[in-house]
Amino acid sequence: MAQKLTLKKIAQDLKVSISTVSKALRDSYEISEETRKKIQEYAKQYNYKPNSIALSLKNQKTKKIGIIIPEIVHHFFATVISGVEHVANEKGYQVIICLSGESFDKEVVNMEMLANGSIDGFILSLSKETMSKQDFHHLREVINQGMPIVMFDRVADDIPGDKIIIDDVTAASEATDFLMRKAKKNVGILSTVDYVNVGRLRTQGYSEALMKRGVEVNQDLILKIEDIDHCDELIEKFIDNNPSLDGIVAVNELFAVTASKILTRKGKRIPDDVAIVAFTDGMLSKYSNPSLTTIGQNGYEMGGIAAAKLIDRLEQDQKDEERYETVIVKTSLIERESTP
Amino acid sequence: MAQKLTLKKIAQDLKVSISTVSKALRDSYEISEETRKKIQEYAKQYNYKPNSIALSLKNQKTKKIGIIIPEIVHHFFATVISGVEHVANEKGYQVIICLSGESFDKEVVNMEMLANGSIDGFILSLSKETMSKQDFHHLREVINQGMPIVMFDRVADDIPGDKIIIDDVTAASEATDFLMRKAKKNVGILSTVDYVNVGRLRTQGYSEALMKRGVEVNQDLILKIEDIDHCDELIEKFIDNNPSLDGIVAVNELFAVTASKILTRKGKRIPDDVAIVAFTDGMLSKYSNPSLTTIGQNGYEMGGIAAAKLIDRLEQDQKDEERYETVIVKTSLIERESTP
DNA sequence: TGATTTTACGAAAACGTTTTCGGCTCGTTA
DNA sequence: TAACGAGCCGAAAACGTTTTCGTAAAATCA
Numbered sequence: 001m002a003q004k005l006t007l008k009k010i011a012q013d014l015k016v017s018i019s020t021v022s023k024a025l026r027d028s029y030e031i032s033e034e035t036r037k038k039i040q041e042y043a044k045q046y047n048y049k050p051n052s053i054a055l056s057l058k059n060q061k062t063k064k065i066g067i068i069i070p071e072i073v074h075h076f077f078a079t080v081i082s083g084v085e086h087v088a089n090e091k092g093y094q095v096i097i098c099l100s101g102e103s104f105d106k107e108v109v110n111m112e113m114l115a116n117g118s119i120d121g122f123i124l125s126l127s128k129e130t131m132s133k134q135d136f137h138h139l140r141e142v143i144n145q146g147m148p149i150v151m152f153d154r155v156a157d158d159i160p161g162d163k164i165i166i167d168d169v170t171a172a173s174e175a176t177d178f179l180m181r182k183a184k185k186n187v188g189i190l191s192t193v194d195y196v197n198v199g200r201l202r203t204q205g206y207s208e209a210l211m212k213r214g215v216e217v218n219q220d221l222i223l224k225i226e227d228i229d230h231c232d233e234l235i236e237k238f239i240d241n242n243p244s245l246d247g248i249v250a251v252n253e254l255f256a257v258t259a260s261k262i263l264t265r266k267g268k269r270i271p272d273d274v275a276i277v278a279f280t281d282g283m284l285s286k287y288s289n290p291s292l293t294t295i296g297q298n299g300y301e302m303g304g305i306a307a308a309k310l311i312d313r314l315e316q317d318q319k320d321e322e323r324y325e326t327v328i329v330k331t332s333l334i335e336r337e338s339t340p
Numbered sequence: 341m342a343q344k345l346t347l348k349k350i351a352q353d354l355k356v357s358i359s360t361v362s363k364a365l366r367d368s369y370e371i372s373e374e375t376r377k378k379i380q381e382y383a384k385q386y387n388y389k390p391n392s393i394a395l396s397l398k399n400q401k402t403k404k405i406g407i408i409i410p411e412i413v414h415h416f417f418a419t420v421i422s423g424v425e426h427v428a429n430e431k432g433y434q435v436i437i438c439l440s441g442e443s444f445d446k447e448v449v450n451m452e453m454l455a456n457g458s459i460d461g462f463i464l465s466l467s468k469e470t471m472s473k474q475d476f477h478h479l480r481e482v483i484n485q486g487m488p489i490v491m492f493d494r495v496a497d498d499i500p501g502d503k504i505i506i507d508d509v510t511a512a513s514e515a516t517d518f519l520m521r522k523a524k525k526n527v528g529i530l531s532t533v534d535y536v537n538v539g540r541l542r543t544q545g546y547s548e549a550l551m552k553r554g555v556e557v558n559q560d561l562i563l564k565i566e567d568i569d570h571c572d573e574l575i576e577k578f579i580d581n582n583p584s585l586d587g588i589v590a591v592n593e594l595f596a597v598t599a600s601k602i603l604t605r606k607g608k609r610i611p612d613d614v615a616i617v618a619f620t621d622g623m624l625s626k627y628s629n630p631s632l633t634t635i636g637q638n639g640y641e642m643g644g645i646a647a648a649k650l651i652d653r654l655e656q657d658q659k660d661e662e663r664y665e666t667v668i669v670k671t672s673l674i675e676r677e678s679t680p
Numbered sequence: 681t682g683a684t685t686t687t688a689c690g691a692a693a694a695c696g697t698t699t700t701c702g703g704c705t706c707g708t709t710a
Numbered sequence: 711t712a713a714c715g716a717g718c719c720g721a722a723a724a725c726g727t728t729t730t731c732g733t734a735a736a737a738t739c740a
Contacts, residue, residue, distance in 0.1 A: 004457075004485055017690045022728060032688060047481070051457040053402065054726035056393045057695045064436070064458075066739060072422050075623075078413045083414075083438050094453065095436050096404070099425050113434065117344075117391040118404075118697090141387070145344055181535060257627045264629060283415075283622075287597045288630040346696060357720045394696035399723045457726090466740060616699060 005048045014042060028215050055118075064094045065310055066119040069104045070127050071156075075253075075282030076299045077125070080152065084123060085304025091311050093120075096127050104129035106139045108175040115142050121310045123303075126154040132195040150310045154197055162309045164302050165327040169197050171295050171331040172205030173212075175249050175277040180213055182340050184247030184275055187220035190235060190255040194230075199224065202251050221245070231255060236262050240337065247275045256292055260338065261337065272304065276338040290337035302329050345388045354382060358379075368623045396457075405650055406459040408450050410442045410467050410494075415593075417465070417624030420492065423643025424463060430473055433460075444469035448478045455482045461488065461650045466494040472535040488653045490646045493637075502649045503666040504642050508538050510673040511635050512545025513552075515589050515617040517675065520553055521590045524587030524615055524679045528561035529593040530575060535585050539564065542591050544618065561585070571595060576602050583670075593624040596632050599676065616678040630677035635666045642669050 003009070011018045016035065024031045024039035025048075030044070031039075033296075044050075056062040065088055069077045085095050096119060098110035106129045114122070122142065137154045145147055149161035179187045192199030203224075207217045222232045223232050223238045235258050239245065250256035256278030260270055268274050270290050276286055279294035303326055343349075347499035349600045351358045356375065364371045364379035365388075371379075377520050382388075405428055409417045425435050436459060438450035447467045470476070475534070483489055512529075518585045519527045529546045532539030534604040536539035543564075543666045548578065565571050573599050580583065590596035596618030600610055608614050619626055645667055 007622060007728095008726075018727085019729080020689060020725095026728085030688065035688080049452070049456040051726050053393060053457045054695090055728085057397050057697095057725090058727050058729095060695070062393065072412070072425075073415065074419045078418055081414050081437070082439065085437065089438070089450075093460065095437055097421070097435055098429070099422065099424065110429075111387065116389040117393045118434065139386065146694090194638045246697075254627070257629075261629050263629070283624055287594070287601075287624055289358050289597075289601055347698095348696075352687050358697085359699080359721075360719060363719090366698085370718065375718085391730095393697085394725090397695090398697050398699095400725070 002052075004044050005043075006051065008249050010039065010042060010046075010048065013037060022234045026290070029222055041200035050156055062118060062120050064093055064096055064119045065307065066096045066114040066122050068100055068107060068114075068122065068124040070100050070125065072097070072099055075284075076153075076297060079299030080121050080125075080306070081305035083300040083305075084307040085303075086285045086300075087191075087243035087304045088311070092305075093307075093311060099322075100130075102128045102133065103117075106135055107160070111138045111142055112329045115145065115147060119123070120314050122149045122151065123306045123310055124149065125152050126156060128154075128196060128235040130156075131146055131197060142155075146311045148310060150306045150313075152306050153297075160324055161314070162320075162324050164309070165326065165328060166297050166302075166304045166331050167328050168201035169208065171279070172202035172249060172251075174333065175279075175295055176206045176209035177213070177288075179247035179249065179275055179339070181278060182247075182271075182275060186218075186221065186242070186243060186244045187247035187249065188223065188238070188245050188261060190225065190231075190238070190248060190250040191222050193224050198279075199251055202249070225255065228254065231258055232262070232301040235259050239263065248274060250276065250278045253278050253280045253292070253294070256294075256338075257284050260290070262287065262290070271338050271340045275340060277333075279339075281332075281334055285334075285336065293336045293339040294300065294334050296332040296333065296334050298329055305329065342393075345383075346388050346391065350379065350382060350386075350388065354379060357484065360559055376471075381649075386412075397630065401654075402458065402460050403432055404436055404459045405647065406436045406438065406454040406462050408438045408440055408447060408454075408462065408464040410440050410465065412437070412439055415624075416493075416620050416637060418597045419639030420465075420643035420646070423640040423645075424647040425643075426431050426640075427644045427647035428651070432648075433647075433651060440470075442466040442467045442469060444473055444475065451478045451482055455485065455487060459653050460487070461580075462489045463486075463646045464489065464494065465492050465649055466496060468494075468536060470496075471537060476662050489515075489648060490650045490653075492642050492646050500662075500664055502653070502664050504646045504649070505666065505667050505668060506642075506671050508541035509545035509570045511619070511641040512542035512589060514545075514671075514673065515548045515619075516549035517553070519587035519615055519617060519679070520549070522587075522615060526558075526565065526580060526582070527589065528572075528578070528585050528588035530563050530565065530578070530588060530590040530599060532591055533564050533566045536571070538619075539591055542589070542670065546589055568594065571598055575599050579606070581605065586614050588614060590616065590618045590667065592635070593620045593622050593632070596634075597624050598632070600628065600632070611678050611680045615680060617673075618678075621672075621674055624677065625674075633676045633679040634674050636672040636674055638669055638672065645669065 007018045008023045011023045023041055024036045033315035088095050088180045107130055136159055139159050152164040155163045176187055191203045210217050225234055227322040239262055248259055256276050265272050278294045281294040285292035285294040347358050347361045350361045361379055364376045428435050440447035447470055476499055480498050495503045516527055531574040533545045534540040550557050565574055567642035579602055590598055594614050601612050618632045618634045621634040625634040
């Protein structure tokens with residue numbers, strides 16, 4: 001149980017001053033060859049590592065970034081974190097994770113916990129509750145203290161900070177058009193309630209695609225689901241109410257795979273009778289039966305970009321460059337068995 | 341861009357000393373009612389929050405725990421983190437995450453990065469490479485410095501620290517027996533190579549279950565897969581080579597769902613012709629078609645237990661209680677469509 | 681030899697806390 | 711009135727760094 005080695009202890013053991021040790025370890029010209037060697041060897045032998053807390057305090061930089069997301073048990077968020085972690089580590093940063101569990105209060109508490117010096121900057125995706133409340137005072141507070149924020153996926157438009165998003169409208173439009181090109185005449189959409197940005201935007205893209213081809217938007221073909229845990233009944237009713245339905249755009253994997261299952265049970269063939277395109281290229285799409293054609297959101301890439309942007313901002317010292325950027329990450333349509 | 345408020349600034353503004361401010365904010369009896377009120381109100385108005393880095397340095401405690409796992413894009417690990425985070429936050433701790441990506445070197449580097457004062461203790465699940473090398477010097481080093489370690493799932497038996505595992509042998513045995521009770525006569529297992537603990541133990545449990553019922557273990561019915569990315573071909577060959585196969589135990593979801601797909605394609609009916617039980621109760625099992633009967637590893641619970649154990653150890657000051665515990669978390673068999 | 685520069689090191693401040701201890705100003709008591 | 715005890719507050723140390731500045735001794739130069 002060797003006590004953790006510090007400069008002070010090395011100094012005592014070698015009968016020199018703390019400053020000498022510090023300088024020797026940083027190869028300062030002020031220290032003689034002889035003393036330097038001695039100190040460096042001693043440090044190496046006993047595996048000295050500078051205490052990062054002390055460094056943080058001195059430098060007023062923690063080399064840590066905080067990330068707050070609604071859930072981690074969610075493939076998309078997990079990939080984003082993976083991307084963040086990779087880039088951050090590469091640049092010598094560590095990642096602290098907090099989960100809001102889709103709760104506004106937890107999001108606020110977590111931000112306060114992290115903003116008291118624990119980290120240098122934030123990456124976050126807002127909770128559903130925050131989106132519906134449109135209350136962003138906690139973000140403003142943090143920003144006022146000079147801490148940069150990068151938001152991804154679920155962003156607050158009028159908050160000063162970089163944003164990494166996908167073009168939901170275009171992506172949904174392309175997905176819808178893709179189905180129509182496959183000769184599907186009655187394409188519906190399984191979406192979420194409108195206060196969730198992605199739900200609203202994807203529904204919009206869906207509508208735009210229809211209109212571009214001169215197809216009238218039929219509200220019966222739009223299902224907005226609030227409670228994801230009980231989507232089964234809603235989707236089943238939706239399917240029963242729309243017997244002519246032959247194409248589905250789903251804003252997430254779960255809706256898609258649920259629909260797929262219900263359809264199969266009802267004797268419909270996929271993709272011949274009904275084709276399906278899902279957002280989020282996760283495990284479910286890849287391995288479900290039939291596998292699903294999806295719109296990949298490239299979460300890993302998003303995470304990487306978010307981390308790179310944040311760290312850039314942290315390491316450029318002139319703050320005058322106050323232009324915030326919104327990066328739109330390309331989506332990719334991955335064709336699988338659920339479309340012809 | 342208000343500068344972050346410190347004790348010093350409050351002291352200057354209110355023309356008192358730093359110590360007075362500190363004491364006033366901690367409700368010390370040494371400070372007069374009047375001064376205390378004044379300081380507390382000022383602090384509240386300008387939203388003073390003590391700097392956590394300074395506190396860490398002073399107290400020699402960071403109130404942070406580090407967690408190193410192979411991958412985060414993996415349902416089981418994600419649930420564990422979720423459990424860790426929940427319990428940790430409840431007790432005022434934050435969670436720093438590092439990913440080893442199944443690489444020994446990255447695991448070592450990450451541990452060194454965290455062990456220099458960033459955290460108070462570790463929770464980890466070892467990388468595959470570490471397991472195959474059986475090189476645990478990095479763990480020993482950290483422990484020697486007095487930092488407690490809690491391992492889960494992939495643990496190193498002879499390292500002093502708490503361990504949270506499931507009883508793989510029993511779980512696999514129960515799964516196998518479950519299939520046999522369903523009148524399956526030729527049950528095989530899709531496993532991993534032996535240096536992965538869980539693979540070895542689950543294979544052992546499988547064999548024990550057979551032997552208990554007087555069935556001879558047939559090596560042809562045991563498939564050990566090394567490269568998870570190309571499991572398709574191996575599994576297909578395995579199925580072709582064993583035409584009488586009517587039950588499968590898979591050590592993870594992916595193997596199970598892959599087998600399920602191949603079997604379906606070959607015209608076999610699940611569960612009538614072949615029944616399947618998978619380890620890991622994740623998205624795939626729940627939503628694949630047919631849904632899979634699984635052995636839930638209760639990752640959320642494991643994470644919670646790991647966090648609680650670690651924090652307990654951190655907060656008990658007398659180190660004499662050096663008895664390390666191995667907690668065996670109960671698995672749960674969740675019946676779905678892939679078994680009769 | 682005396683003056684000046686170079687070499688090599690140490691003292692101290694700073695980052696933001698908490699806490700111990702010392703001390704000043706009252707009012708109370710002998 | 712002198713001594714003493716509250717009551718109230720500030721100075722300083724400590725946590726582990728880095729860095730600026732000061733300075734003694736040694737080396738160089740005139």
